[in-house]
Amino acid sequence: MTRQMTGAKMVVQALKDQGVDVVFGYPGGAVLPIYDEVFQQNDIRHILVRHEQGAVHAAEGYARATGKPGVALVTSGPGATNAVTGLTDALMDSIPIIVLSGQVPTFMIGSDAFQEADTVGITRPCTKHNWLVRDTKALSGIVHEAFHVATSGRPGPVLVDIPKDVQFASAEYTPKSRTKISHYQPQVKGDMESITELVEALETAERPVFYTGGGVINSGPAASQLLRELVEASGVPITSTLMGLGAYPASGKHWLGMLGMHGLYEANMAMHGCDLMINIGARFDDRITGRIDAFSPHSKKAHIDIDPSSINKVIKTDIPIVGDVAHVLEDVLKVWKSRGRKVNREALRKWWTQIEEWKAVECLSFKQEGKTIKPQHALARLEALTKEHDRYICTEVGQHQMWAAQYLNFNDPNRWMTSGGLGTMGYGFPASIGVQMGHPQALVINVAGEASWLMNMQEMGTAVQFRLPVKQFILNNERLGMVRQWQELLHGERYSHSWSEALPDFVKLAEAFGAKGIQCQDPADLDDAIMEMINHDGPVIFDCLVEKHENCFPMIPSGEPHNKMLLGEASTKDTIGSSGAVLV
Amino acid sequence: MSALKIKKGSSKHSAYNLRPNFSDVSETHTLAVIVENEPGVLARVIGLFAGRGYNIDSLTVAEIDHEGHRSRITIVTTGTPQIIEQIKAQLGRIVPVYDVHDLTVEGRAVERELALLKVAGEGDKRVEALRLADIFRANVVDSTLESFVFEITGTSEKIDAFADLMRPLGLSDIARTGIAALPRG
Numbered sequence: 001m002t003r004q005m006t007g008a009k010m011v012v013q014a015l016k017d018q019g020v021d022v023v024f025g026y027p028g029g030a031v032l033p034i035y036d037e038v039f040q041q042n043d044i045r046h047i048l049v050r051h052e053q054g055a056v057h058a059a060e061g062y063a064r065a066t067g068k069p070g071v072a073l074v075t076s077g078p079g080a081t082n083a084v085t086g087l088t089d090a091l092m093d094s095i096p097i098i099v100l101s102g103q104v105p106t107f108m109i110g111s112d113a114f115q116e117a118d119t120v121g122i123t124r125p126c127t128k129h130n131w132l133v134r135d136t137k138a139l140s141g142i143v144h145e146a147f148h149v150a151t152s153g154r155p156g157p158v159l160v161d162i163p164k165d166v167q168f169a170s171a172e173y174t175p176k177s178r179t180k181i182s183h184y185q186p187q188v189k190g191d192m193e194s195i196t197e198l199v200e201a202l203e204t205a206e207r208p209v210f211y212t213g214g215g216v217i218n219s220g221p222a223a224s225q226l227l228r229e230l231v232e233a234s235g236v237p238i239t240s241t242l243m244g245l246g247a248y249p250a251s252g253k254h255w256l257g258m259l260g261m262h263g264l265y266e267a268n269m270a271m272h273g274c275d276l277m278i279n280i281g282a283r284f285d286d287r288i289t290g291r292i293d294a295f296s297p298h299s300k301k302a303h304i305d306i307d308p309s310s311i312n313k314v315i316k317t318d319i320p321i322v323g324d325v326a327h328v329l330e331d332v333l334k335v336w337k338s339r340g341r342k343v344n345r346e347a348l349r350k351w352w353t354q355i356e357e358w359k360a361v362e363c364l365s366f367k368q369e370g371k372t373i374k375p376q377h378a379l380a381r382l383e384a385l386t387k388e389h390d391r392y393i394c395t396e397v398g399q400h401q402m403w404a405a406q407y408l409n410f411n412d413p414n415r416w417m418t419s420g421g422l423g424t425m426g427y428g429f430p431a432s433i434g435v436q437m438g439h440p441q442a443l444v445i446n447v448a449g450e451a452s453w454l455m456n457m458q459e460m461g462t463a464v465q466f467r468l469p470v471k472q473f474i475l476n477n478e479r480l481g482m483v484r485q486w487q488e489l490l491h492g493e494r495y496s497h498s499w500s501e502a503l504p505d506f507v508k509l510a511e512a513f514g515a516k517g518i519q520c521q522d523p524a525d526l527d528d529a530i531m532e533m534i535n536h537d538g539p540v541i542f543d544c545l546v547e548k549h550e551n552c553f554p555m556i557p558s559g560e561p562h563n564k565m566l567l568g569e570a571s572t573k574d575t576i577g578s579s580g581a582v583l584v
Numbered sequence: 585m586s587a588l589k590i591k592k593g594s595s596k597h598s599a600y601n602l603r604p605n606f607s608d609v610s611e612t613h614t615l616a617v618i619v620e621n622e623p624g625v626l627a628r629v630i631g632l633f634a635g636r637g638y639n640i641d642s643l644t645v646a647e648i649d650h651e652g653h654r655s656r657i658t659i660v661t662t663g664t665p666q667i668i669e670q671i672k673a674q675l676g677r678i679v680p681v682y683d684v685h686d687l688t689v690e691g692r693a694v695e696r697e698l699a700l701l702k703v704a705g706e707g708d709k710r711v712e713a714l715r716l717a718d719i720f721r722a723n724v725v726d727s728t729l730e731s732f733v734f735e736i737t738g739t740s741e742k743i744d745a746f747a748d749l750m751r752p753l754g755l756s757d758i759a760r761t762g763i764a765a766l767p768r769g
Binding site: 149 | 620623624627628631635666669670673674676677678679680682
């Protein structure tokens, strides 16, 4: 069946073909034909954001919470340039999103037309791939290819730039099923020889540890299941990066907690002291490794990653396995079982005894006393009062993000949405909107700092308009807390521009948008206030006034290895050397 | 180091060859990158080198298969073995890249460059230039009473040597194509 239609209709038809049910966007001159088609159908819901950055972050949140690609629709020029931060964020965290941007008509490209920008040029380094569609005949095929590229291999953001005349012109629509097969087909099966080598290492290791990352979550629910099976059956301890939280349950008995710069003492010490490190879908990010030349000095390192460029990029790997996590883990389990499910039980017992000693340090302990709420306490109470819910947590970026990772427990994948690689302040609120669209009935909470939250606060309009009951849990210390912490540790306590002046009254702000505002500053009121937030059927801004000068610990100072952690306020002076100070 | 051919999806080969055996000594490698001939593909490759701080010593590009929309980009680059491996892996990530060949490790590649040199001079210098051109098998492709334009093909070193000899004889302009390379056999 051949079907002639306009480019604009083709876009909407291709989205339907791809199973898209929601698009986050903002109209403008160069996408009017597509918006006209959006208007004339009911299969795809359009969520009008208040800024294009919000649209892309919302698409990211939707993608991470549902495992399906997120879609954003923006206009040319400023619409596209506003999408750049979100695209870069998605590239760093490997999130599959498709951004469709309008462009000035092909015959005006290059003439500095109104709202013209070289969108494919600007977004080339911040997308996995992008396309400028010059002919309506190619449009539907390119949109299908865009979904394929975004979701295959290591996922990532793609952008399709569509000039207005291409949207108006008509051509034959190519359905997904008849699109020519892409040459882009990353291999998902790992090399069996290397997998066997990994199993052999696992059988004899005395101090093994699993170090898992976002790749497990990106690989899909099967990967998390297989990981759990392998961990339970082998009895090997497991830690995870910020991106991988939830793949293995925090309630699991082999769980060490998050590792890295603000990771748990036991997790970092296990990484430092292990003799076999099995990296599954993580990338040896600098927040994880600390000082490279002193990183886990005595371990054999295996690395499972779908992207060959991740292997040996930062840390030299002894057993590299290129493949999809679920496929590789399935083979690892198969080989390990067929060889008799062996591990070095005696040595493992000793290793766990050592780990229990590290755990006894209780690196996350804090004292809640006095009339001021400690941010850790606020999160511990949030955890206690919401853990029975199937809840989804987003964060902004900074101290609150690290505390959320430390004090909230994640027992399932796709429940934790945070900007890891790029560290985008302003990510969490729009992301929570995307998550709520994917899970309309779920409890969605954005743990925020007041400074981050203000960066995309305009999305309150979106939340209220579409009745999205997202809870904005703001730990308000009237500071850019992480910047302040670094200035304290590294810059002689000269707090250059790291406080929040002229903050709005968040309760009145919520009311101005037609939402609910709650303020809490007394620890005695905290539980009731949190319950009030949870039970309110609608968006809430929760202004939690917390201790202003609390630092986030544990912490590996810049330029130091894992076994040089700072555990608390005790002597943080001169802990970062001059070589560490240049690091971020 | 063994040969690394990052064929899209050939995880077996790439994983095997990604085993580190790295030194800190910089090496010069010639890479042949087969790409889909689509708008912006060269910008993607160059942007990768610029964005990640890799060196480009020489770069040539031309379509090699009109029907199949294939182009071949030949890049000469310098870096430690770890950087070279990273460059190849990063090139392999670019969606319109089909294949990355490291001609230096695949061995015995033929490398050729073409150059045009304008030499202006009189009397003995003019005669000497012609004589040397003959030794280097350079052709005269344009001549006036005051100048010659020589065309020379060969390895980059040969062209360097020829240019060095022409300099005192009145070399006024040089245009070089960069390297084209193919494995032997």
